[in-house]
Amino acid sequence: MTLKAGILLFDSVNELDFIGPFEVLANSDYLLRVPLFPGMEISPERLDVQLIARTVRPLTCEKGLSVCPTMAIADCDALDILVVPGGSGVDGVMADEETLQWIRAVANGCTWLTSVCNGVFILAAAGLTRGKKVTTHWAALDMLRKTRLTGPVLDGFQYVRDGNLVTSAGVSAGIDMALWIAGQVTSPERARLIQRTMQYDPAPPYAADV
Amino acid sequence: MTLKAGILLFDSVNELDFIGPFEVLANSDYLLRVPLFPGMEISPERLDVQLIARTVRPLTCEKGLSVCPTMAIADCDALDILVVPGGSGVDGVMADEETLQWIRAVANGCTWLTSVCNGVFILAAAGLTRGKKVTTHWAALDMLRKTRLTGPVLDGFQYVRDGNLVTSAGVSAGIDMALWIAGQVTSPERARLIQRTMQYDPAPPYAADV
Numbered sequence: 001m002t003l004k005a006g007i008l009l010f011d012s013v014n015e016l017d018f019i020g021p022f023e024v025l026a027n028s029d030y031l032l033r034v035p036l037f038p039g040m041e042i043s044p045e046r047l048d049v050q051l052i053a054r055t056v057r058p059l060t061c062e063k064g065l066s067v068c069p070t071m072a073i074a075d076c077d078a079l080d081i082l083v084v085p086g087g088s089g090v091d092g093v094m095a096d097e098e099t100l101q102w103i104r105a106v107a108n109g110c111t112w113l114t115s116v117c118n119g120v121f122i123l124a125a126a127g128l129t130r131g132k133k134v135t136t137h138w139a140a141l142d143m144l145r146k147t148r149l150t151g152p153v154l155d156g157f158q159y160v161r162d163g164n165l166v167t168s169a170g171v172s173a174g175i176d177m178a179l180w181i182a183g184q185v186t187s188p189e190r191a192r193l194i195q196r197t198m199q200y201d202p203a204p205p206y207a208a209d210v
Numbered sequence: 211m212t213l214k215a216g217i218l219l220f221d222s223v224n225e226l227d228f229i230g231p232f233e234v235l236a237n238s239d240y241l242l243r244v245p246l247f248p249g250m251e252i253s254p255e256r257l258d259v260q261l262i263a264r265t266v267r268p269l270t271c272e273k274g275l276s277v278c279p280t281m282a283i284a285d286c287d288a289l290d291i292l293v294v295p296g297g298s299g300v301d302g303v304m305a306d307e308e309t310l311q312w313i314r315a316v317a318n319g320c321t322w323l324t325s326v327c328n329g330v331f332i333l334a335a336a337g338l339t340r341g342k343k344v345t346t347h348w349a350a351l352d353m354l355r356k357t358r359l360t361g362p363v364l365d366g367f368q369y370v371r372d373g374n375l376v377t378s379a380g381v382s383a384g385i386d387m388a389l390w391i392a393g394q395v396t397s398p399e400r401a402r403l404i405q406r407t408m409q410y411d412p413a414p415p416y417a418a419d420v
Contacts (some may be wrong), residue, residue, distance in 0.1 A: 096263025199380030
């Protein structure tokens with residue numbers, strides 16, 4: 001069985017917001033195609049990852065990267081995992097009723113409904129965060145509280161799970177969130193292989209200047 | 211003064227290999243344009259980041275992302291920072307004498323010459339790693355040693371600096387390496403602001419199953 005993951009793209013989406021989870025989720029199948037772990041038994045789950053937007057025309061991300069989506073929303077009527085990234089283009093999506101309708105429709109059948117950074121505002125606009133514990137980028141926590149479209153807005157977590165809704169903190173926190181999701185839909189062992197494939201042993205330089 | 215950073219793109223480049231450093235370096239100027247740190251004094255350095263390939267036609271990355279470079283190599287004759295990412299398309303670049311010539315030419319004037327993952331094989335093919343301490347993705351360490359095109363190949367480091375050459379370990383290690391470079395060309399304080407902007411406080415789930 002192949003699970004279907006979809007990552008929403010839109011004009012001025014933040015680059016790492018969507019590429020972090022994309023790399024994590026795409027590595028789940030990739031590590032089966034490359035001989036990185038010879039002789040190791042790997043769980044059989046398959047994961048297909050699509051980059052989904054209103055149309056498949058090229059769009060320009062927040063920092064200037066130009067990318068082509070792999071699928072239009074009209075061609076996707078069901079997903080197991082939806083990832084909604086953030087970026088300075090979030091306002092535009094919140095005002096786009098067609099995309100919000102599509103999100104509501106696929107969210108209905110999703111095992112996991114997720115956001116990265118301020119992507120949670122899109123899920124909130126779609127009415128999918130009512131009463132739910134959530135998080136977002138540190139600079140957007142107060143703004144999210146003011147919408148009154150969610151339950152408690154939590155600070156200090158890389159990602160927050162409430163039922164099948166998983167919202168993550170800013171930008172790179174989406175990598176940790178996606179690894180956690182990968183471990184839930186495959187196995188923690190498989191998630192560790194994804195982590196090794198990405199050599200994700202982070203050690204940020206310049207420790208806090210305290 | 212605006213420093214010029216260039217990230218090499220090619221068919222089957224790994225997505226996170228180049229987007230990690232791109233996000234880090236692009237955030238250096240981005241945090242000046244968004245009101246994330248009101249009232250904070252920020253060092254004056256400017257950093258322009260281009261995604262550079264043989265041509266600006268769209269290319270397909272390792273996991274299927276289709277992107278458009280922002281600049282062709284023919285239009286770039288000088289850089290302060292060169293980032294050479296890796297991916298399954300590295301062999302193709304190693305056999306492409308025109309790109310290797312361009313790398314040699316710009317490397318000559320670079321303050322920092324860097325690679326992510328198996329991108330170091332491209333720098334090695336260009337003759338720029340002779341006698342230098344280097345690193346690469348864990349799965350490619352032995353293969354790199356066998357080329358005899360470098361000095362000692364080190365294991366267990368996120369990135370290795372030898373003179374102005376900085377080579378990083380696999381995929382996501384490029385984020386740490388780029389943060390370090392950003393701190394060198396601006397200031398450690400500025401690098402910490404970039405880290406905060408990206409909310410890069412990594413905490414991978416599923417601790418090692420020991």
